[in-house]
Amino acid sequence: MYTSDGSIGCETGPEILAAAGSWIRSGIKNDSRHVLFKTVTLNADGEMLIETGIIEGRSDAGVLKYSGKYLVVWKKEDGVWKLFRDVVL
Template sequence: MTLVFFIFCQKNFGQTSELEEAKKAIAESNAIYFKSYERNEPKLFTDRYAKDACLMEPGKPIMCGEDVVAEFFRKSYAGGTRSGEFITQEVFGAGDGYVVEVGLLKIYDGKGKQKDNGKYLVLWKKTPDGWKMFRDAFSSNQ
């Protein structure tokens, strides 16, 4: 019985530790995400995503891969996005090496005027390069 309790505690401790690690990495990645628009640096943007990431934009089919992520950056930059912010509301474990982030987003143009706001749901994946966005679903409130 003591051994079972010890194993259970160790496993839960590891999950909590991984969740805290993920939360920290998500906050750091989110802080960098919109800097890519401020600097017009697509690589800074695409580095937030796993190599096998998929975007789930409103009104479009699921599209996957590095080229899709890079093209999303180009189109949104050309559309006037220059900064924004993520407001994480919750992060919870989804299984070994995965966490889910739920939040709100705001998007601004080059003059600092809010051009959109919405919500998002991101499945993060622990990769050899750290925590990366694996599935990114978002939609506008407008």
């Protein structure tokens, strides 16, 4: 899913899995398991894609628990698009 040199927030390498796991556990604990990513912009530049969007977390009852913006840079690695930079703003 992530490039060999990718990062999520400030985490890189093996810490990416720990950061993702922490985010998932927090969503379960705070009853915001339903996450929606809405792409707002997508720009291509050769071997990179830059995506910005809105993220929303909702409870099982559909109540909005949080919302924010995100920035993702996709990079082609071995012919496959993977996450290179993944930041929630």
